[in-house]
Amino acid sequence: MSQASAAVATQSLADEFNPFLSMAQLFNTAADHLGLDGGLREVLHRPDREMTIAIPIQMDDGSMRVFTGYRVQHNFSRGPCKGGIRYAPDVNIDEVRALAAWMTWKCAVVDVPFGGGKGGVICDPRNLSQSELERITRRYTAGIMDILGPDRDVPAPDINTNEQTMAWLMDTYSMHVRKTTTAVVTGKPIALGGSRGRTEATGRGVMIIAREAMKKLGLRPQDARVVVQGAGNVGGIGAMLMHREGYKIVSISDQYSAIYNEHGLDMPAVLAHVKKTGRLEGFKEATDIKNNNDTLELPCEVMVPAATENQITSKNVERLKTRLIVEGANGPCTAKASQILDEKGVLVVPDILANAGGVTVSYFEWVQDRMGYFWTEERVNNSLEAVMVKAFADVAAVAEKHKVSMRIAAYILAIDRVATVYRLRGVFA
Helix, strand or coil, X not given: CCHHHHHHHHHHHHHHHCHHHHHHHHHHHHHHHHCCCHHHHHHHHCCCEEEEEEEEEECCCCCEEEEEEEEEEEECCCCCEEEEEEEECCCCHHHHHHHHHHHHHHHHHCCCCCEXXXXXXXXXXXXXXXHHHHHHHHHHHHHCHHXXXXXXXXXXXXXXXXXXXXXXXXXXXXXXXXXXXXXHCCCCCXXXXXXXXXXXXXXXXXHHHHHHHHHHHCCCHHHCEEEEECCCCXXXXXXXXXXXXXXXXXXXXXXXXXXECCCCCCHHHHHHHXXXXXXXXXXXXXXXXXXXXXHHHCCCCXXXXXXXXXXXXXXXXXXXXXXXXXXXXXXXXXXXXXXXXXXXXXXXXXXXXXXXXXHHHHHHHHHHHHHCCCCCHHHHHHHHHHHHHHHHHHHHHHHHHXXXXXXXXXXXXXXXXXXXXXXXXXXXX
């Protein structure tokens, strides 16, 4: 290969792995089906607001470090922006832009009155103490105060953040506005206005969507082998709930490695092992797989990528042996891989539908906080099921009407709902 050809190939691969470009490609395909005009297309494609801040922190050893934080508000035409905050060393602005846009489409797919937002801080929580993480969170919150608020932007947990992080954020915001404002954030501890069922919501939504998709394929849970990538609130809880429904979970992975048992894993025992040891490796009733990406090539009926984006790409997609992919993570399949999966006849339920259980129950939490009245877990779970089942049916109907994949159908449905609001509201001048 010539140097020029190698450069083009490298650039092509870089473009495929750029989540914002991947989102834009899917957006344009859906916009073409809707016949969206150029002006409105540009409005919906571009983020409404972006903020980059420096986060100076005094470390435990007395030294000073400056971290970088982002908050992107993609769209607030349907309501306040909604989206998580992640802490990771590879956070970048294109990733945050893409995730914010996906949140816009996700909220529209399940028809909750939020727009899309996302945040991130470039750091490695594994190398930071609890007190350092608290200082980062509080300084980050203070830095984006002007764009936060129950009617402006409502963050939530994401990768490497949790309900404690959200408690710090809520407290910092409340101290600045001089009143306790629980509705400024979701995914909080129940004692601070969190919702019952929120921790399990995304995994539960994945389970519900898998069930609806299985019906579409004419498969039964007891006939399905499942491979899950990710063992946290999405992958781990989703696998546990699917296990209860009769699915055979043959493999699950975490950031370190994976485990495999062709006869099915005992998920309660697996999660008990993770709670005790901090990782999947060493679970006695399974075989360890050192490279967790290898599990994506295991034969199965259902695959649930529930870790991070860009896991299924043009480099490995041809080696997948599954009939159904339910995207628990945001952007686990690149746009290029999605096209190949469509050609192979693999049913893919996209992230903006499959993992929308989290934002749906976040909406319920926001509603409860504003009412000052809290629901039972049974009511939360029943309401979540109703929303997810309806959303799946809505997307399936659009797919049938336009003769497109579930992914493109979800984008068509979401973009049409947001575009309709823009047309009705008009442009303020």
